[in-house]
Amino acid sequence: MVKVLIADDHAVVRGGLRQFLSSTEEFDIVAEAANGQTALELVRTSGCDVVLLDITLPDLNGLEVLKRIKRSKPDLPVLIFSMFSEDEFALPALNAGASGYLNKDSPPAQILAALHTVVAGARYVSPSLAERLLAGTMSPGKRLPHENLSPREMAVLLLLSKGVPLTRIGEQFHLSVKTISTYRARILEKLDLASNAEITRYVLQHKLG
Incomplete structure (x- = not known):
């Protein structure tokens, strides 16, 4: 069976x-x-x-x-x-x-x-x-913005959406706060967002968390 x-x-x-x-x-x-x-x-x-x-x-x-x-x-x-x-x-x-x-x-x-x-x-x-x-008449389908994130960027995105501070995210990945800030800036740019609140809304909207 x-x-x-x-x-x-x-x-x-x-x-x-x-x-x-x-x-x-x-x-x-x-x-x-x-x-x-x-x-x-x-x-x-x-x-x-x-x-x-x-x-x-x-x-x-x-x-x-x-x-x-x-x-x-x-x-x-x-x-x-x-x-x-x-x-x-x-x-x-x-x-x-x-x-x-x-x-x-x-x-x-x-x-x-x-x-x-x-x-x-x-x-x-x-x-x-x-x-x-x-x-050949099928369109390839649109990629969602978060599908362009790297695995590390996706991980940072999910932590930011939960309100985890940059310092704690840095400690978790053994990276500096400056590096995590760079990841955050890339995420905001790729998703066309402006704040952590918008990140949280995006994650909830797309049920990623």
């Missing part, structure tokens, strides 16, 4: 998937998460073979959850299961490490096909998206 983790904040969606997948002889739902943090914990503890992940979660952006999963378990297939159109999010999700992108209005046979594909180690896109990719 293939062990599935579902991360979706709608109980109705989780229940529908549970009922559908339990009727198959191949897939077993071993864990469910209603938010990103729980999903990340269950990825570590549930022993799942594949993750069905929604993009809109109440605490963390689904793409951020995806990136964290891929950092800790790069070989674990993650299938994005979203109400958003493929045109808007499929390529950013695939570029962030998703094994596939599936719309929530997909028929049951397509859901099974997608799960089989990603569990086998391949990538899944819908036939219509594959056709557009081959025809």
Whole structure:
């Protein structure tokens, strides 16, 4: 049996998937998460073979959850299961490490096909998206400003958003306050922000914290 983790904040969606997948002889739902943090914990503890992940979660952006999963378990297939159109999010999700992108209005046979594909180690896109990719008619998708930050800048961003003073951030990274101030200036410039308050608002808006 293939062990599935579902991360979706709608109980109705989780229940529908549970009922559908339990009727198959191949897939077993071993864990469910209603938010990103729980999903990340269950990825570590549930022993799942594949993750069905929604993009809109109440605490963390689904793409951020995806990136964290891929950092800790790069070989674990993650299938994005979203109400958003493929045109808007499929390529950013695939570029962030998703094994596939599936719309929530997909028929049951397509859901099974997608799960089989990603569990086998391949990538899944819908036939219509594959056709557009081959025809070159898909736009590459817009990068969000924080996706241009380095890992260190992202770490400083998150600490600044929580109100951690520059001196303490410097101590944590064994860097001078001047260096941390330089990081802060770069972050403000890259995100087109003007203050720590705006940094906090940005992090909350994009559910990065």
